[in-house]
Amino acid sequence: MSNNEAKIRDREGKAWLYTDVVKEHFFNPKNLLKHGEEKDYKADALGRVGSPACGDEMVLWLKIDKKSERITECKWQTFGCASAIASTSMLSVMVLENGGMTIEEALKIRPQDILARLGGLPARKIHCSVLGDQALRSAINDWFQKTGQPKRTVTV
Ligand code: FES
Numbered sequence: 001m002s003n004n005e006a007k008i009r010d011r012e013g014k015a016w017l018y019t020d021v022v023k024e025h026f027f028n029p030k031n032l033l034k035h036g037e038e039k040d041y042k043a044d045a046l047g048r049v050g051s052p053a054c055g056d057e058m059v060l061w062l063k064i065d066k067k068s069e070r071i072t073e074c075k076w077q078t079f080g081c082a083s084a085i086a087s088t089s090m091l092s093v094m095v096l097e098n099g100g101m102t103i104e105e106a107l108k109i110r111p112q113d114i115l116a117r118l119g120g121l122p123a124r125k126i127h128c129s130v131l132g133d134q135a136l137r138s139a140i141n142d143w144f145q146k147t148g149q150p151k152r153t154v155t156v
Contacts, residue, residue: 019119022086029085031092033061033075041075045146047138049156053127056080058088060135064143070100076132083125088132090117095136103140107154109133 018026033041043061050057056079063073074092078084091114095101101109111129115121121129137156144152 017120017122018082018086021090021117021119022083022121025086025089025118026082029089031073031075031089031096033077035077038077043073043075045139045143047135047140047142047156049131049134049138051080051084051127051131054081056084056128056131058084058131058135060088060132060139062136062139062143064103065100066147069103071095071103071106072100074136076135078131080131081125081128083121083128084131086118087111087114087121087129088135090114091132091136103143106136107140109136 038059038061041061044064045062047060047062048057058076058078058080060074060076062071064070065072074095076088076092078088080088091109094109094114094117095106111126111133114129114133115126118129134156137154141153141156144150
């Protein structure tokens with residue numbers, strides 16, 4: 001273990017390792033919508049999901065260019081843990097890279113892709129990385145509904 005890795009033990013005494021990338025996204029979350037700002041934020045789509053594993057919630061807002069179907073903004077809020085914060089922060093960065101993913105590109109993102117970019121998460125925290133991914137799909141479905149394309153709806 002490098003000196004830069006935080007080491008936390010669970011109840012069974014197993015170590016939880018958080019990479020420097022996870023810590024950076026937890027302490028400095030990217031594209032986070034600050035508490036209270038959601039009232040005035042004009043998004044094109046909203047996704048809201050809860051985790052059956054822990055009861056935490058994730059809300060994600062998208063701005064989407066209608067013609068190109070590129071995601072131009074991706075904001076989020078969560079009551080989730082550090083791993084959910086880091087995962088969703090990374091997800092939002094991935095979605096907005098290189099001018100923004102198209103809807104179809106964003107739908108191809110899987111939690112494994114987020115984990116790879118984070119350098120992994122402790123095994124018992126993997127479910128936290130799924131929340132942002134599901135909220136993204138939920139928001140894209142909202143956009144499909146709002147733009148009269150219900151047949152494009154995907155499984156969240
Ligand atoms: S424990 Fe609930 S999101 Fe991580």
